[in-house]
Amino acid sequence: MTGRWTRGAAGVVLAGVVAVAAAGCSDSNSGNTSGAASKAASAASSAASSLASKGSDALASASAEARQKLNGVKNGVKAKDDVTLGTPAVGNDGKATVKVSAKNTASSAKSFAVQVNFTDKNGSLLDVTVVTLKDVAAGSTGDATAQSNRKLTGDVHTVVNAALRY
Incomplete structure (x- = not known):
């Protein structure tokens, strides 16, 4: 790919x-x-x-780094359903960015590690990154921006591959 x-x-x-x-x-x-x-x-x-x-x-390399970051999360709970992505955009530098929002449904402040896959219109993997949202208050939504590691062209799409709340 x-x-x-x-x-x-x-x-x-x-x-x-x-x-x-x-x-x-x-x-x-x-x-x-x-x-x-x-x-x-x-x-x-x-x-x-x-x-x-x-x-x-x-x-x-990007995929291995993403796996390593997610594997490093201690006591993580799957939270993929609590994460949404905005519309991806490619900037002047050629790198794609997308807004990542994570809703904390826990009763205390939690952090999130979210793996975002950048794909083409056919779903072929172009790049992978992990973004961390720190200390999202209980019942609140935290926002961050995920950015591709390299320049991407064409019709870029994004998918939450994995998300952990910890």
Whole structure:
């Protein structure tokens, strides 16, 4: 599961391969043009794989960090139903943000750890982050802003993957 930027970069690499292959096709019989095109295609495939791997690595790292933060919560109670998200927006820096609201239904002040997944319109995972809402008063709602770790493009959606009250 890689982000749109990886697919876009792979598209640019592919366009370069097509250009090199087209340049290699000529009416003259001067050298091994199909070999050059093959080498260019191989190099482009390797570059695209490298870009996809970097995108996957960044997503895997963000997911692992989110899991670690949630696993570090002591005496947490599942509270996914007490959390709502606003409408996500992509800022001038390319990072997506979304308002996170958590209602504390407990009888004393509690904190919340909320994992927010940033997805594309098809539900494919683009990024993951955890936001903490500290000391939300009993019966009150606390607000925070979740921000993606990297630049996201296109139609970004958000989902509460997990929430703990502690």
